[in-house]
Amino acid sequence: MSEKYDLIVIGGGRAANLAIAAAKAGEKVALIERSKLGGTCPNRGCVPSKLLIGFAEAARHVKHANHHHIKAKIESIDTQTIFDEVNDYISGVDPRYEERLKAVGVTLVRGEAEFCAFKTVSVNGQTLSSDKIVIATGSHPSHPPYSDLPVWTSDALFPLKTKVPKSLLVIGSGFIGVEMGAFFAGIGVETTLFSRGDKLLKHADHEIEEIFSHEFSNEVAVHKNATLSDLNHDGPHFTATFNIAGTTQTFKAENVLFAIGRKPNTETLKLEKTKLTTTQHGFIEVNDHLETSIPGIYAAGDVNGRYMLQHAAAYEVDFLRKKFYKGHPSPIDKKDIAHAVFSYPEVASVGHTEEDLVRKAIPYISVTQDWLASARAMSTRLEYPRIKLLVSPSDYSILGCHLIGPESSTLIHQVLMLMHLKNDLREIPQLIHIHPALNELFLSASIQAIQSVREYSPT
Numbered sequence: 001m002s003e004k005y006d007l008i009v010i011g012g013g014r015a016a017n018l019a020i021a022a023a024k025a026g027e028k029v030a031l032i033e034r035s036k037l038g039g040t041c042p043n044r045g046c047v048p049s050k051l052l053i054g055f056a057e058a059a060r061h062v063k064h065a066n067h068h069h070i071k072a073k074i075e076s077i078d079t080q081t082i083f084d085e086v087n088d089y090i091s092g093v094d095p096r097y098e099e100r101l102k103a104v105g106v107t108l109v110r111g112e113a114e115f116c117a118f119k120t121v122s123v124n125g126q127t128l129s130s131d132k133i134v135i136a137t138g139s140h141p142s143h144p145p146y147s148d149l150p151v152w153t154s155d156a157l158f159p160l161k162t163k164v165p166k167s168l169l170v171i172g173s174g175f176i177g178v179e180m181g182a183f184f185a186g187i188g189v190e191t192t193l194f195s196r197g198d199k200l201l202k203h204a205d206h207e208i209e210e211i212f213s214h215e216f217s218n219e220v221a222v223h224k225n226a227t228l229s230d231l232n233h234d235g236p237h238f239t240a241t242f243n244i245a246g247t248t249q250t251f252k253a254e255n256v257l258f259a260i261g262r263k264p265n266t267e268t269l270k271l272e273k274t275k276l277t278t279t280q281h282g283f284i285e286v287n288d289h290l291e292t293s294i295p296g297i298y299a300a301g302d303v304n305g306r307y308m309l310q311h312a313a314a315y316e317v318d319f320l321r322k323k324f325y326k327g328h329p330s331p332i333d334k335k336d337i338a339h340a341v342f343s344y345p346e347v348a349s350v351g352h353t354e355e356d357l358v359r360k361a362i363p364y365i366s367v368t369q370d371w372l373a374s375a376r377a378m379s380t381r382l383e384y385p386r387i388k389l390l391v392s393p394s395d396y397s398i399l400g401c402h403l404i405g406p407e408s409s410t411l412i413h414q415v416l417m418l419m420h421l422k423n424d425l426r427e428i429p430q431l432i433h434i435h436p437a438l439n440e441l442f443l444s445a446s447i448q449a450i451q452s453v454r455e456y457s458p459t
Ligand SMILES: Cc1cc2nc3c(=O)[nH]c(=O)nc-3n(C[C@H](O)[C@H](O)[C@H](O)COP(=O)(O)OP(=O)(O)OC[C@H]3O[C@@H](n4cnc5c(N)ncnc54)[C@H](O)[C@@H]3O)c2cc1C
Pocket: 010, 011, 012, 013, 014, 015, 032, 033, 034, 035, 036, 037, 038, 039, 040, 041, 044, 045, 046, 047, 049, 050, 111, 112, 113, 114, 136, 137, 138, 139, 154, 176, 265, 268, 269, 300, 301, 302, 303, 308, 309, 310, 311, 312, 313, 342
């Protein structure tokens, strides 16, 4: 006999907030979590990785002090304490979530959920059913090749249970590869990163990617067009053989981090028992109400594959909260979801890349400028910071904006705000910018873009 609930939430990552909202609305709600409450972001994702990156940034300021005619030397970096502090943060996450859930009366079920009948779920032999189920089971690192060896994925870093290696090979040049690669290099670990293609951050706008690739390679040894052909582990070292642009090369390091993408957590859910199907990559398809092909079953966050970002998961969970408990009837707003890569250099992006616009035959004008007109930017002594604006020649709306340089993740919010309120680039020069704040980069780029739109004539 199954116990009936008003709502079952499977996965206690971002969707824990939905369970709390349901309980506050007076519903009988069960939250099922097989691992640590809080999910990927605070336990093994955004938060611990950014805490680590802060340490590397501090080290990099010392390393680059000579740009400001200051002679400085790092005497030592206590890498073990850095990880101990981050491990400490992680250990507090699950208990904090559990307290919040218990305070509002959510029934917390610890264990792995699987469907056992239509809209019925079993966990450790206990059966729960509901007409309203939210699947928010997130994602996990793609299974690395050579997984019989003690190689790392990002999950192995948080919490780190082994000693910090002196040397590291990073395989993959997406978000995690370049963030963690810059971190380890920043704290003095001899780091080499391998990309199987000829780009790092292959989905970035090409102009930004070129600058990123160049600057990142000054910090981290990079090999492009590199395919791993063999990996051995012998005593304290890994020996990796790569085919790099037609030649065979061998590298040794104390550890290897695979950062080769993430897969949805749907394999063990037995979705077929509730008649739900997934895409060929295992993501749960949803409509614009985040409802699956089975009415009453919803999927939010990484598991639906729309984005794989914490702020997108948060937005989707909040959409469901408003839908269920505030009676909001509208479909989910197709907002542009921005992202930032907290590597060195930092990159932030919203909307289309230039390649997207070309592929989709969307007319645009493009302006790329450095930020160096601003004294604050000049004072950084960096030469690469750039803004790329892609603007519609028909109505001055921003189609895409791509930043590279310090504080890109913060600065991009000026563009997000404009796109959110009234997407008309002509508003930017109307705003009196503080002189000489970094934000002046938007002023000069928008003035040039407005001029280009005025002069635009379709070919
Ligand atoms: C190293 C790293 C850095 C990142 N940095 C950023 C960043 O800076 N910014 C950003 O926006 N995003 C970042 N992300 C992505 C972000 O962490 C995810 O997009 C986000 O956590 C997804 O939230 P979610 O709630 O969908 O899934 P999750 O947080 O993964 O939660 C899903 C939960 O479901 C549980 N679960 C799975 N299957 C079952 C089951 N069958 N039964 C019971 N429970 C189950 C899991 O244990 C997990 O706790 C990063 C990810 C990684 C790995």
